[in-house]
Amino acid sequence: MSDTMIQIDNISKLYRLGTIGSGSLRRDLHQWWKSRVIKKDDPFFKPGQSADNISAEGNYLWALRNISFEIKEGEVCGIVGKNGAGKSTLLKVLSRITRPTEGRVRGRGKISSLLEIGTGFHSELTGRENIFISGSMLGMKKAEIRKNFDEIVEFSGISQFLDTPVKRYSSGMYVRLAFGVAAHLDPDILIIDEVLAVGDAEFQKKCMGKMKDVSSQKGRTIIFVSHNMQAINNLCTRAIWLQKGTIGCSGDTQTVVNKYLGAFQKKLWKEEWKPNEQAPGNEWIKMLSVELIPQLPDPTAPIDIRTPLTVRFRFQNFNDQINLSTNLVLFSLTGECIFDVPSASADFDKGIIEGECIIPGKFLNDGAYYFSLFFLKDSSRAIFEYEECLHFDVEDYRENINWYDKWVGSVRPHFPFALKEYRNGVYNKVV
Amino acid sequence: MADEIKWEWEINKRTTWLGASLRELYQFKDLLFRLVRKDFLSSYQQTLLGPFWVLLQPILTVLTSVLIFSKIIGVSTDGVPPLLYYLAGITLWNLFSEIFLATAVTFTQNAQVFSKVYFPRIIVPLSVVMLSGLRFLIQLLLLFIALMYYYFTGDISLPGSIILLAIPVVIATAGIGLGAGLIFSIFTAKYRDFLGLLQIILRLLMFVCPIFYPMSIVPQKLKWIMSLNPLSTQFELFRYAVLGKGLFTTGEVLYSMSFMVILVAGGLLLFNKIGDKLIDVV
Numbered sequence: 034m035s036d037t038m039i040q041i042d043n044i045s046k047l048y049r050l051g052t053i054g055s056g057s058l059r060r061d062l063h064q065w066w067k068s069r070v071i072k073k074d075d076p077f078f079k080p081g082q083s084a085d086n087i088s089a090e091g092n093y094l095w096a097l098r099n100i101s102f103e104i105k106e107g108e109v110c111g112i113v114g115k116n117g118a119g120k121s122t123l124l125k126v127l128s129r130i131t132r133p134t135e136g137r138v139r140g141r142g143k144i145s146s147l148l149e150i151g152t153g154f155h156s157e158l159t160g161r162e163n164i165f166i167s168g169s170m171l172g173m174k175k176a177e178i179r180k181n182f183d184e185i186v187e188f189s190g191i192s193q194f195l196d197t198p199v200k201r202y203s204s205g206m207y208v209r210l211a212f213g214v215a216a217h218l219d220p221d222i223l224i225i226d227e228v229l230a231v232g233d234a235e236f237q238k239k240c241m242g243k244m245k246d247v248s249s250q251k252g253r254t255i256i257f258v259s260h261n262m263q264a265i266n267n268l269c270t271r272a273i274w275l276q277k278g279t280i281g282c283s284g285d286t287q288t289v290v291n292k293y294l295g296a297f298q299k300k301l302w303k304e305e306w307k308p309n310e311q312a313p314g315n316e317w318i319k320m321l322s323v324e325l326i327p328q329l330p331d332p333t334a335p336i337d338i339r340t341p342l343t344v345r346f347r348f349q350n351f352n353d354q355i356n357l358s359t360n361l362v363l364f365s366l367t368g369e370c371i372f373d374v375p376s377a378s379a380d381f382d383k384g385i386i387e388g389e390c391i392i393p394g395k396f397l398n399d400g401a402y403y404f405s406l407f408f409l410k411d412s413s414r415a416i417f418e419y420e421e422c423l424h425f426d427v428e429d430y431r432e433n434i435n436w437y438d439k440w441v442g443s444v445r446p447h448f449p450f451a452l453k454e455y456r457n458g459v460y461n462k463v464v
Numbered sequence: 465m466a467d468e469i470k471w472e473w474e475i476n477k478r479t480t481w482l483g484a485s486l487r488e489l490y491q492f493k494d495l496l497f498r499l500v501r502k503d504f505l506s507s508y509q510q511t512l513l514g515p516f517w518v519l520l521q522p523i524l525t526v527l528t529s530v531l532i533f534s535k536i537i538g539v540s541t542d543g544v545p546p547l548l549y550y551l552a553g554i555t556l557w558n559l560f561s562e563i564f565l566a567t568a569v570t571f572t573q574n575a576q577v578f579s580k581v582y583f584p585r586i587i588v589p590l591s592v593v594m595l596s597g598l599r600f601l602i603q604l605l606l607l608f609i610a611l612m613y614y615y616f617t618g619d620i621s622l623p624g625s626i627i628l629l630a631i632p633v634v635i636a637t638a639g640i641g642l643g644a645g646l647i648f649s650i651f652t653a654k655y656r657d658f659l660g661l662l663q664i665i666l667r668l669l670m671f672v673c674p675i676f677y678p679m680s681i682v683p684q685k686l687k688w689i690m691s692l693n694p695l696s697t698q699f700e701l702f703r704y705a706v707l708g709k710g711l712f713t714t715g716e717v718l719y720s721m722s723f724m725v726i727l728v729a730g731g732l733l734l735f736n737k738i739g740d741k742l743i744d745v746v
Contacts, residue, residue, distance in 0.1 A: 157510065171581060
């Protein structure tokens with residue numbers, strides 16, 4: 034039912050590193066002589082050979098290497114990857130700004146790209162002029178801009194400053210105006226590079242809403258690069274993970290995002306000490322192991338806010354007839370205490386003791402955390418404090434929520450919470 | 465399966481000599497006019513005199529040259545009032561130098577925009593030509609006023625239908641500026657040395673163009689240097705059309721015109737073929 038809008042066929046892009054210009058004329062001529070005149074293959078232009086994307090000579094970089102995929106009509110394709118993975122280069126190739134070194138891209142329909150906020154803005158000119166300049170640079174016709182003019186002004190909320198040079202604008206106004214123009218583009222394929230990273234929360238929400246409209250109501254095809262996994266998760270129907278210029282993984286958004294996040298999350302949530310090893314401890318206690326066990330649907334997935342976590346630790350108790358209890362204290366990376374949970378206290382003899390605490394899923398907020406273990410005698414006196422036992426990250430996960438900003442609060446528990454509608458004298462639960 | 469799809473466009477590593485089709489260029493006509501407007505408006509922002517600079521610049525240049533070349537050095541102007549003579553030359557020179565200078569920095573000036581959005585790059589030099597043409601028309605008004613003044617004081621007689629000759633001359637001059645500018649833009653994009661060279665070239669060229677002196681005073685022995693410069697003939701032709709005084713041969717005219725055609729064609733082809741790859745090295 035859906036047709037292919039863009040077909041990316043084995044494209045590669047090679048960049049030369051270092052200075053271009055001074056002293057390179059000789060090499061330029063040499064290369065030209067070899068490749069064009071005597072038709073010998075340029076030694077550098079052979080894609081798909083070494084594993085690393087920097088060539089052995091160190092002067093060339095494969096920003097993209099043998100990338101192939103297709104995007105169908107109405108699809109919203111998210112592209113994720115670390116800095117320098119080739120995301121922007123890919124978008125530049127797709128939007129015809131730079132040529133691929135190898136391969137080809139074929140497509141249908143009008144393509145508009147939004148690689149920067151405020152493309153073509155001239156700081157000396159008024160907001161009014163700039164709406165027209167930026168609009169026509171992004172590929173809008175004069176009549177189209179005229180038609181949308183009031184809407185753009187309203188969207189950006191700058192009507193008072195329409196005849197002021199944009200250099201006098203605050204950065205927020207500038208960004209709003211710029212996005213206002215861009216939001217009224219009406220191409221068949223829209224390419225967007227991380228433009229949502231600007232502006233305040235309210236404005237970001239507005240932008241995301243606009244993008245969602247464009248994709249769902251108008252059925253436009255969108256290619257979207259972002260570091261905001263929530264935005265990718267919510268907007269995109271599929272995703273591609275770029276890794277050092279190649280496709281690391283491609284497919285359903287949730288899977289790709291999970292793999293991507295999972296790859297960067299520390300997978301080793303365990304510390305263990307052999308009996309003769311120097312382990313944290315003192316004359317009372319000696320640590321044997323401490324471990325964080327997430328209950329993940331599959332081992333490659335990252336810990337997200339839904340994941341139940343089990344903390345299991347073992348320690349050697351050196352004293353007979355001692356009343357012991359343990360506190361598990363969780364801190365956010367900034368050192369703010371999230372909770373302090375005590376275990377039940379009991380009497381122990383010399384030997385190995387295991388403790389286990391379960392932090393339920395849908396409780397922690399997303400963020401970076403570490404926990405500490407405090408060992409108490411008679412529930413009052415601290416005999417050993419093992420601080421910063423383990424660090425771990427909790428990724429965000431949201432469903433059916435049009436809010437992409439950082440969720441506030443130390444925890445994000447799911448409490449029963451319902452809204453009821455007053456009708457015919459009774460309050461009826463809506464959902 | 466893939467064969468069934470009718471592709472509308474393709475991006476590959478090959479760049480073309482002909483560049484964007486006329487149909488594509490037409491789609492970007494709004495952008496073209498917008499760029500002209502933008503450049504015109506932005507060059508007079510925060511100035512007291514605004515667009516009057518278009519007229520002020522030639523007036524000041526002409527007054528200075530009258531003082532130096534006519535009053536101090538005493539160069540002959542073929543019996544034409546010096547002010548009129550210099551004004552004609554400077555008006556045409558401004559057209560050429562503006563087009564040449566502005567197109568030669570197409571890539572260096574627009575690198576920021578070129579790296580963020582696609583449109584046929586030739587739109588930018590075309591907008592330069594249009595804007596310079598517009599300024600030229602305004603300055604032509606000044607020339608017309610001067611012409612009228614000297615006609616009523618009885619110093620000159622008005623040109624007849626020969627003045628129509630000025631049209632191809634203006635086109636040819638603009639063409640030489642555009643062609644040379646396009647070729648230069650490729651070099652300035654890659655090697656910044658050429659930016660410095662631009663000013664020098666323009667200054668030298670100005671002296672080997674008969675702007676402040678007529679071809680008739682050039683010694684026979686050195687005439688070949690002047691004739692080698694395709695612009696010289698255009699200046700003589702222009703003055704012949706407007707003031708009725710000029711020295712040129714059919715050979716020179718043919719040489720100058722064919723030079724222009726080759727330069728424009730070559731410039732456009734190179735700009736399209738190489739310019740498309742330049743964004744990676746600007």
